[in-house]
Amino acid sequence: MADPSSYCTAVTQGYGGALHQHYHDTVYGFPVTDDNALFGRLLLEINQAGLSWDTVLNKAESIKAAYADFDIATVAAFTETDIERLLQNPGIIRMRKKIEAAIYNANQCLELQKTHGSFGAWIDAQHPQKEEDWVQLFKQKFKFTGKEITKEFLMGTGYIKGAHDPACPVYTTVLDAQPKWLEE
Numbered sequence: 085m086a087d088p089s090s091y092c093t094a095v096t097q098g099y100g101g102a103l104h105q106h107y108h109d110t111v112y113g114f115p116v117t118d119d120n121a122l123f124g125r126l127l128l129e130i131n132q133a134g135l136s137w138d139t140v141l142n143k144a145e146s147i148k149a150a151y152a153d154f155d156i157a158t159v160a161a162f163t164e165t166d167i168e169r170l171l172q173n174p175g176i177i178r179m180r181k182k183i184e185a186a187i188y189n190a191n192q193c194l195e196l197q198k199t200h201g202s203f204g205a206w207i208d209a210q211h212p213q214k215e216e217d218w219v220q221l222f223k224q225k226f227k228f229t230g231k232e233i234t235k236e237f238l239m240g241t242g243y244i245k246g247a248h249d250p251a252c253p254v255y256t257t258v259l260d261a262q263p264k265w266l267e268e
């Protein structure tokens with residue numbers, strides 16, 4: 085979703101069917117507080133790199149199952165055997181660098197849980213800051229988190245604004261859920 089406002093328009097006009105409708109109406113831009121869910125969202129954004137969001141949404145459930153329901157501690161302990169297992173799984177994005185990034189990032193999340201109480205609390209503690217500073221921070225902390233991935237992750241989880249077009253019917257529902265960017 086390079087252009088969120090056009091994503092809103094496309095989805096409300098029926099683009100992508102039920103899968104996109106569900107994601108757009110109930111997930112995209114809504115705040116996420118559970119650490120494993122946050123980690124899962126970052127993992128999905130990373131897996132989108134170079135591919136369409138459609139591909140990732142279609143595979144989202146298989147990706148979640150393959151990555152232990154996005155359980156941070158479990159993924160952090162993945163070994164070379166797990167990497168080989170994932171590389172054989174046609175239901176996911178089979179790219180070694182993305183798999184290794186997931187494991188590395190899970191370990192980084194574990195560290196943040198130790199130092200800040202939770203991954204979410206760490207993000208909260210950095211908030212608010214400029215987009216380019218978020219990008220730098222994520223580059224230092226995680227693997228495979230470039231500008232677009234960091235931005236989409238933060239937008240998709242309500243940390244920075246811009247997920248929905250103000251004219252989108254879901255915009256006010258998102259506001260009711262009090263995304264973090266409202267505090268800026």
Ligand SMILES: [Zn+2]
Nearest residue numbers: 092248252254
């Ligand atoms: Zn929308």
